Amino acid sequence: MKSISLLMLVVSVYSAHASFSPLLGVHPLDEKYYEGEVIECRDGLRSFARDRLNDDFCDCLDGTDEPGTAACPLGKFYCKNLGSMPKFIPSTHVKDHVCDCCDGSDEYGGGIRCPNTCIMGGNVEYKLESHDMHTQTSLKGRKEKEVGSKSEDFLLKVKGLKTAIMLQVVLIFLLLVLCLCRRHPKGKRRHARASAGHIVGS
Structure with missing residues (x-):
């Protein structure tokens, strides 16, 4: 001892x-x-x-x-x-x-x-107990920074999601236009064949 x-x-x-x-x-x-x-x-x-x-x-x-x-x-x-x-x-x-x-x-x-x-x-x-306010202030500052960074991350994710949705809408629109363009020439061909047959028949 x-x-x-x-x-x-x-x-x-x-x-x-x-x-x-x-x-x-x-x-x-x-x-x-x-x-x-x-x-x-x-x-x-x-x-x-x-x-x-x-x-x-x-x-x-x-x-x-x-x-x-x-x-x-x-x-x-x-x-x-x-x-x-x-x-x-x-x-x-x-x-x-x-x-x-x-x-x-x-x-x-x-x-x-x-x-x-x-x-x-x-x-x-x-x-020290007299510095509890200092501690609380620094903790509050840290929490605010964390909340700020989380909200920034959330905003970035939302922007990314918006961009992805816009790209999907544009792709769907392009596919629809492409499908309509393919159907339209077939319709013209059928109409041309029908009118050619009508001429031959007459």
């Missing part, structure tokens, strides 16, 4: 240290990129001092200097999600009081306490 509680303490200390690391939100393969004292923005337009990394001020338009904050709208935050699938989320989702990473790393700093659901398979949505 002591070993389990000691392990939990070590994990919580490690996660607390990791959450306040200046490299928060950085993919492990990109950590070397941030080792120098002066770091260049990935787009090559500017550079910034290492102490400006994750300082909540956007120095690089592409978000290179703010991988762990929401300061840059084009930035990406890396969720390590140990025990589940790692992923990138838009940096605008960082510290928005919604747990987007299953390890809760996007809500560091104590504003909201996110349970680590990665061990349970991850991707379990956990949101």
Whole structure:
């Protein structure tokens, strides 16, 4: 029992240290990129001092200097999600009081306490009650999109059905015209034969 509680303490200390690391939100393969004292923005337009990394001020338009904050709208935050699938989320989702990473790393700093659901398979949505309206709004938006796409599909099917019916009507009309044209010459031939026989008989 002591070993389990000691392990939990070590994990919580490690996660607390990791959450306040200046490299928060950085993919492990990109950590070397941030080792120098002066770091260049990935787009090559500017550079910034290492102490400006994750300082909540956007120095690089592409978000290179703010991988762990929401300061840059084009930035990406890396969720390590140990025990589940790692992923990138838009940096605008960082510290928005919604747990987007299953390890809760996007809500560091104590504003909201996110349970680590990665061990349970991850991707379990956990949101504060105060954000129920936000959740309902996003669900409503999703439903509206689904209804919109279903109605578009229905309209396309109706248009396709109309086209098929029109083609069938045109084909039936052409067949009728063709049948009438074939009958008409036979009638003319019979009439010609009858009048020829009438002439011969007279």
